[in-house]
Amino acid sequence: MVNFVVPSNTPKQYNLDLKIEVEREIDGVGMGVLSDGSPFLNLRGLASMCGVDSSMITRITGDWILSPLKPREHKIRELVRAQGADDSIAFFAIEKNGTIHHAVPAAVCMAILEYYAFDAKTSNDKAAQSYRILARKGFHDFIYAQVGYNPTGAAHVAWQQFHDRVSLAYHTVPAGYFS
Numbered sequence: 541m542v543n544f545v546v547p548s549n550t551p552k553q554y555n556l557d558l559k560i561e562v563e564r565e566i567d568g569v570g571m572g573v574l575s576d577g578s579p580f581l582n583l584r585g586l587a588s589m590c591g592v593d594s595s596m597i598t599r600i601t602g603d604w605i606l607s608p609l610k611p612r613e614h615k616i617r618e619l620v621r622a623q624g625a626d627d628s629i630a631f632f633a634i635e636k637n638g639t640i641h642h643a644v645p646a647a648v649c650m651a652i653l654e655y656y657a658f659d660a661k662t663s664n665d666k667a668a669q670s671y672r673i674l675a676r677k678g679f680h681d682f683i684y685a686q687v688g689y690n691p692t693g694a695a696h697v698a699w700q701q702f703h704d705r706v707s708l709a710y711h712t713v714p715a716g717y718f719s
Contacts (some may be wrong), residue, residue: 560636562645562687571683572643574632577681577691580643583631590656591651591666600652601644615659619651644681646679 552658554600563572570585583601587594620627625647644652653674654707656667674682684691 544577558632558634558643560634560641562689563636563641564687566686573683573689574634574643578585579646579680580632580705581649581683583642583644586644586649586652588654591664591670592656597644597652598678601642612655616648618646619654623650635699646683650674650679652674697701 557575558578559574561575562579563570564631565571565585565641568585568588570582571580572582575581581589583597584594587597590597600613600616603610606613609617617627625645627647629645632645634643636642650671653667653671655666657671658668660667677685683689689709
């Protein structure tokens with residue numbers, strides 16, 4: 541179950557039945573896919589891709605609902621809205637095996653990467669490189685490929701070809717013979 545607080549004058553708590561479908565750490569970057577098919581990075585994975593300490597990402601997501609917003613969080617939330625995404629949620633806190641996992645959604649990851657790549661006071665080559673990789677490949681496709689997630693559930697091409705061959709010969713074998 542996911543709990544998050546939506547910023548407003550009186551906070552409301554909503555529950556989502558999201559679970560972590562697939563999760564892996566590749567080259568120090570924690571990533572995965574939620575049960576609704578949404579890709580995510582964990583806080584440390586996002587920090588690694590941005591080339592910053594994980595405490596910076598924790599601070600950004602912690603300050604996400606402050607009022608008034610600090611300039612950095614204001615800029616990042618603008619970048620989330622520019623993608624046409626909901627800027628009210630910085631991450632989903634999902635319990636898995638008794639541990640809380642912080643899943644940062646795609647739009648927030650891309651906005652934070654973009655901020656560190658182009659808008660931060662000091663230029664960050666790691667963030668720029670990561671942003672370019674994700675922009676070229678597409679965030680969804682990148683995470684799906686890295687964790688081996690197949691959103692359609694379709695059989696792998698090799699298995700599909702095998703099944704096609706078997707189905708062609710299925711009714712052609714005479715009774716009493718094995719094929």
